Amino acid sequence: MARIAFIGLGNMGGPMAANLVKAGHEVTGFDLAAPVLKAAEENGVTPASHISQAVKDAEIVVTMLPQGRHVLTAWTDILQSIAQGTLVIDCSTIDVESSRKAHEMAKAASCLSLDAPVSGGTGGASAGTLTFMAGGSQEAFAKAKPILEGMGKKIVHCGEAGAGQAAKICNNMILGISMVGVCEAFVLAEKLGLSHQALFDVASTSSGQCWSINTYCPVPGPVPTSPANNGYKPGFAAALMLKDLRLSQEAALASGASTPLGAEAAQLYALFEKLGNGGRDFSAIIEMFREKV
Numbered sequence: 001m002a003r004i005a006f007i008g009l010g011n012m013g014g015p016m017a018a019n020l021v022k023a024g025h026e027v028t029g030f031d032l033a034a035p036v037l038k039a040a041e042e043n044g045v046t047p048a049s050h051i052s053q054a055v056k057d058a059e060i061v062v063t064m065l066p067q068g069r070h071v072l073t074a075w076t077d078i079l080q081s082i083a084q085g086t087l088v089i090d091c092s093t094i095d096v097e098s099s100r101k102a103h104e105m106a107k108a109a110s111c112l113s114l115d116a117p118v119s120g121g122t123g124g125a126s127a128g129t130l131t132f133m134a135g136g137s138q139e140a141f142a143k144a145k146p147i148l149e150g151m152g153k154k155i156v157h158c159g160e161a162g163a164g165q166a167a168k169i170c171n172n173m174i175l176g177i178s179m180v181g182v183c184e185a186f187v188l189a190e191k192l193g194l195s196h197q198a199l200f201d202v203a204s205t206s207s208g209q210c211w212s213i214n215t216y217c218p219v220p221g222p223v224p225t226s227p228a229n230n231g232y233k234p235g236f237a238a239a240l241m242l243k244d245l246r247l248s249q250e251a252a253l254a255s256g257a258s259t260p261l262g263a264e265a266a267q268l269y270a271l272f273e274k275l276g277n278g279g280r281d282f283s284a285i286i287e288m289f290r291e292k293v
Helices: 013-022 034-042 051-055 068-079 096-108 121-127 138-148 163-191 196-203 238-255 260-277 282-289
Strands: 003-007 026-030 060-063 087-090 112-115 130-136 152-159
Touching: 003 013, 003 051, 003 068, 013 026, 013 034, 013 060, 013 121, 026 034, 026 051, 051 068, 060 068, 060 138, 068 087, 068 096, 087 096, 087 138, 096 112, 096 163, 112 138, 112 163, 121 130, 130 138, 130 163, 138 152, 152 163, 163 196, 163 238, 163 260, 163 282, 238 260, 238 282, 260 282
Parallel strands: 003 026, 003 060, 060 087, 087 112, 130 152
Antiparallel strands: 112 130
């Protein structure tokens, strides 16, 4: 059992912290939003009134926050309040530059650090089946892995500082591009009189197969667990997909990589969000191609 502080208890952080409690750890949590802090308390997390109180006696600190600037601000407070050698894990999805700055801050404070963004959405967070993409030293990864296993089913060490964030934005750029292609194909099939099930039966077992079809099919019917069967209630909101696509394009610009399809996907999701769909599942973009939004 470890003493863990969890900072950021929203849609992802709340169930992740709850799973750490279920795994037998002593978890103290902090969040600026009182309702989510209360919900975490109901799931066995000890609430704290400030970051410094939450992390005071922690052996491991986990952060799950919206943007790089939030992570850097939180880590400034955290690193002033913890003992040398404490492991700090950031599970947020942020830009690579901010992630590397956080690692540098931890090193200066003689603490271990890991960037470990996740894939799997709110469903995976609740079920404890997330995939973690980790960046940092072997020592930090070895210490973090048993903790991450309490929240996920696959833990991958991707490399040194920032490598987890790099893997996450590359993966989600693939996802955003593939979902756009799948949605376009299903809309074309509709125009040609081909049923959803027929296209699914062919594409899911041949060269068109991908996660966006086989697991997350954007039309009702073929995959009963996909959000399309639940009014596109988000497992992964379109606003979050747009955030990740924008991060991918920032990284592409900084590194000189050519990502024309990633850029186009980012523009399409920006339009989809502008039309008021940021809170819907990202697969609902199929309705924009039908001109129904």
